[in-house]
Amino acid sequence: MGKTIVEKIFSLASGKDVYAKDIVVAKVDAAMAHDGTALLAIEAFEDMGGKNVWDPSRIVLVIDHVAPSSNENFAKVHEVMRSFARKYGVRIYDVGSGICHQVMVESGHVGPGSLIVGADSHTCTYGALGAFATGIGSTEMAAVFATGRIWLRIPQTIKMNVTGRFQEFVTPKDLILYIIGKVGADGAIYKAIEFTGPTIREMNVSGRLTLCNMVVEMGAKNGIIEPDEKTIEYIKSRVNKPFKVFRSDPDAKYYEVMEFNVDSLEPMVACPHSVDNVKPVKSVEGVEIDQAFLGSCTNGRLEDLEVAARILKGRRIKRGVRMIVTPASTQVYLEAVKRGLIEIFIRAGACVSNPTCGACFGGHMGLLASGEVCISSSNRNFVGRMGSPEAMIYLASPATVAASAVEGKITDPRRFSERSI
Amino acid sequence: MRVYGKAIKYGDNINTDAIIPSKYLTTLDPNEWAKHAMEGIDLDFPRKAREGVIIVAGRNFGCGSSREQASQALKHAGVKCILAESFARIFYRNAINIGLPVLETPGVTAKVNEGDILSVYLDEGKVVNESSGEIIFANSLPSFILEIIRDGGLIEHLIKVIGGKGE
Secondary structure (H helix, E strand, O other): OEOOHHHHHHHHHHOOOOOOOOEEEEEOOEEEEEOOOHHHHHHHHHHOOOOOOOOHHHEEEEOOOOOOOOOHHHHHHHHHHHHHHHHHOOEEEOOOOEOHHHHHHHOOOOOOOOEEEEOOHHHHHHHHHOOEEEEOOHHHHHHHHHHOEEEEEOOOEEEEEEEOOOOOOOOHHHHHHHHHHHHOOOOOOOOEEEEEOHHHHHOOHHHHHHHHHHHHHHOOOEEEEOOOHHHHHHHHOOOOOOOOOOOOOOOEOOOEEEEEEOOOOOOEEEOOOOOOOEEEHHHOOOOEOOEEEEOHHHHOOHHHHHHHHHHHOOOOOOOOOEEEEOOOEHHHHHHHHHOOHHHHHHHHOOEEOOOOOHHHHOOOOOOEOOOOEEEEOOOOOOOOOOEOOOOEEEEOOHHHHHHHHHHOEOOOHHHHOOOOO | OEEEEEEEEOOOOOEHHHHOOHHHOOOOOHHHHHHOOOOOOOOOHHHHHOOOEEEEEOOOEOEOOOOOHHHHHHHHHOEEEEEEOOEOHHHHHHHHHOOOOEEEOOOHHHHOOOOOEEEEEOOOOEEEEOOOOOEEEOEOOOHHHHHHHHHOOHHHHHHHHHOOOOO
């Protein structure tokens, strides 16, 4: 019987001929933890009496959630992580390197065909490069550190076939928000999402990362996109270990096939307080905002900063609104500086921070007070996510975030279309 | 294995930011976690849970972030078991890994009222509502998962199985 990409990756990782719904013990190719989850993982590892990690070259620690530390508690966590890295010889990306998921893909830790686990729910991001990648908890990660293995139930795959061309200022973020709105917060529980179709083939790696990043918001186990020349182009200067390009067989069995066409897709917004409370931007235009946040593992890449800069160039952010721009990594930040994007943001009145998760999860760098409204390019808008439980968070694309910052209220970015670049 | 307690009910999509807000992620103190459990949606929870309770919830319980502190907070606050229409997968695994029983129990929200006394027989996946007399069948757990829970969690289980060595 034919196999999906996910089934093929699991067959390789388990050394068995396996299919969806089988439970296997799989070899892990890479494991990652950050300063929100590493503390518990390290403690559990020590509790186990672990003398050595299974393979230091396959473990990555990243200090990103509260980087630099905003209080003594996080400073202590960072110290524990550095100490662990020194003791066991594992790689650690320290303050300022960037958000874990961006660092993992940029620095070549993700090869197509690999099986990767991360102590973070957005680990599913790496599926954009044709890997199986999923989030796990800290205790589980301790067991992975020790054994290099994990038991997993192979997910059935929902194929999402995408056709059509995006209008100007309509982006992959709008597509994934639309999909989540349709499928629901638990509509894809335990499933793998395989994105296919000409629109996906046309999409650059940055957009693919955005799509896969947010599948967890539908309850999915992972997202995945078959590698192609764009994937190879991205990884060839980054990945220096063997990798495997898997494709789904024509007779592979899917749980469901869904079709999406983006020709008339509008900019979408996830309204408070759930990610599946998705509406076209038109229906929330005019809602006044206090803060605009451009960043996160979802949309903090160069391409995201570029589209926002196109709107902000030569303009000012509305008086009374603050805009926080947090590039996803040092590489992104540096390239943005070279291209003059950072200057555009600063001249527009935005506040540009070092790479970090920052405001996205309410750690630091832009929390909200009671009653405040934020439009954000991040991935969650739960009550209290960015500070006060009485704040309101709208999720949107970088273009919508930038347009809204200029107007001081939620704004359809296509209103800026007539302006030449 | 049997657990026993009073039911506390919640709805759908209870997320882990609500179960334990991010500012509490830096502590290793279980008492701190317990004190702030469910702080995002129910400030009264620590008081209610202290006597030993069973959470009965709707769909997608524990969605959102992978933070294990969420299941730890509930366990240390007094939650003996969680019965839900469905669980978010990372939370589900985390709960098992720290020895907090979780059972996918379709139809549970219609058959249990707030305050009902429940007995949960984990091996059989059977829930007895002692207050109404009704029996509800959950999706029973595979035996290796029951073993992890019986041992008190993944670490305890691995120590038993591997004899405390790192490999």
